[in-house]
Amino acid sequence: MAQDLGGPAAGAFGAGGSVASQVPPTIPAILTQPGDPAPVLDLDPAKTDRAPVTTAEPEAPAIGPTGRPTPEFPVPPPLTGHGPARVISMCNQKGGVGKTTTTINLGAALAEYGRKVLLVDFDPQGSLSVGLGLNPHEMDFTVYNLLMERDVALEEVVVPSGFPGMDLLPSNIDLSAAEVQLVHEVAREQTLQRVLAPAIEHYDVILIDCQPSLGLLTVNALTASDGVIVPLECEYFALRGVALLKTTIDKVQERLNPRLVVDGVLGTMFDGRTLHGREVMQRLVEAWGDQVFHTVIRRTVKFSDSTVAGEPITSYASGSTGADAYRQLAREVAARCLDA
Numbered sequence: 001m002a003q004d005l006g007g008p009a010a011g012a013f014g015a016g017g018s019v020a021s022q023v024p025p026t027i028p029a030i031l032t033q034p035g036d037p038a039p040v041l042d043l044d045p046a047k048t049d050r051a052p053v054t055t056a057e058p059e060a061p062a063i064g065p066t067g068r069p070t071p072e073f074p075v076p077p078p079l080t081g082h083g084p085a086r087v088i089s090m091c092n093q094k095g096g097v098g099k100t101t102t103t104i105n106l107g108a109a110l111a112e113y114g115r116k117v118l119l120v121d122f123d124p125q126g127s128l129s130v131g132l133g134l135n136p137h138e139m140d141f142t143v144y145n146l147l148m149e150r151d152v153a154l155e156e157v158v159v160p161s162g163f164p165g166m167d168l169l170p171s172n173i174d175l176s177a178a179e180v181q182l183v184h185e186v187a188r189e190q191t192l193q194r195v196l197a198p199a200i201e202h203y204d205v206i207l208i209d210c211q212p213s214l215g216l217l218t219v220n221a222l223t224a225s226d227g228v229i230v231p232l233e234c235e236y237f238a239l240r241g242v243a244l245l246k247t248t249i250d251k252v253q254e255r256l257n258p259r260l261v262v263d264g265v266l267g268t269m270f271d272g273r274t275l276h277g278r279e280v281m282q283r284l285v286e287a288w289g290d291q292v293f294h295t296v297i298r299r300t301v302k303f304s305d306s307t308v309a310g311e312p313i314t315s316y317a318s319g320s321t322g323a324d325a326y327r328q329l330a331r332e333v334a335a336r337c338l339d340a
């Protein structure tokens with residue numbers, strides 16, 4: 001049978017040209033009036049000034065790293081005044097997923113867009129405070145004093161972050177004692193909410209950097225928040241434990257804070273060159289759907305370098321892709337949950 005390929009069947013198309021070229025061009029009846037002279041279609045492009053007809057669709061948004069078309073996020077409009085703030089916790093009980101990095105850099109990018117930002121270091125490891133160049137042993141007051149001592153006021157604890165438009169409530173290891181001491185307090189889950197209340201009217205955004213656990217400090221952060229951002233490292237085991245985190249968020253929402261919502265799930269340390277990275281991203285979108293931010297933070301050493309320098313990446317390496325990624329996240333967060 002193989003030898004028959006050059007036989008009559010192949011000749012039917014080969015000799016006569018394509019099937020399309022044998023069909024005479026016609027004009028749809030809707031474009032003609034009764035009595036019109038029979039139209040002559042001249043398809044020579046040189047004889048017409050009309051744009052050549054193409055079959056291309058109107059330009060669609062490009063497919064982003066999450067496998068979905070990425071919309072354009074506009075620059076947030078300028079504000080005429082500040083407050084009330086949206087309170088957002090960075091939460092994941094796994095360590096090293098980018099909570100602190102996201103708190104600093106999302107905060108700095110929002111401040112660049114004119115939002116007044118307060119960062120709350122709510123991890124006894126104090127990485128956020130150190131990441132902004134503070135010495136953990138040289139703090140007069142920390143979040144611990146604010147939580148546990150009724151005569152310490154918020155303005156005594158807030159320090160400038162060193163970056164315009166962004167302040168910090170610092171922490172150090174003292175905060176680990178609060179987790180134990182709070183157990184005996186009345187309304188122990190609402191303590192952070194109570195002490196943050198005077199700050200709400202002064203800021204546009206308050207970002208809380210949670211510790212890597214789902215203990216009482218994290219429950220306090222969720223109770224004080226309007227939204228949660230869940231940073232997830234784009235590697236296989238990242239999805240383990242996420243169900244427990246979701247249950248915790250749901251319980252706080254049901255029992256302590258009905259306004260709490262998930263503002264978004266953020267893929268961090270993404271490496272789009274590996275099949276593995278792309279597969280994890282696909283599974284993230286399958287599990288969380290539209291809650292996954294279109295913005296994805298790629299893996300780059302610039303983040304560790306900027307932590308060592310005690311600066312946000314938006315100032316340490318202002319033109320880097322990492323800085324731009326956090327600026328895009330700031331625009332996406334603004335569009336999704338600040339200005340909406």
Ligand SMILES: Nc1ncnc2c1ncn2[C@@H]1O[C@H](COP(=O)(O)OP(=O)(O)O)[C@@H](O)[C@H]1O
Pocket residue numbers: 094095096097098099100101102127212268269270297298299300301303304305307
């Ligand atoms: N996108 C990234 N690419 C490379 N390294 C990163 C990235 N994000 C964070 N890191 C680094 O990973 C480490 C853990 O990040 P961190 O933000 O401290 O996580 P967490 O607060 O969840 O424990 C830090 O050394 C940080 O500099």
Ligand SMILES: [Mg+2]
Pocket residue numbers: 099100101123127128209210
């Ligand atoms: Mg951290």
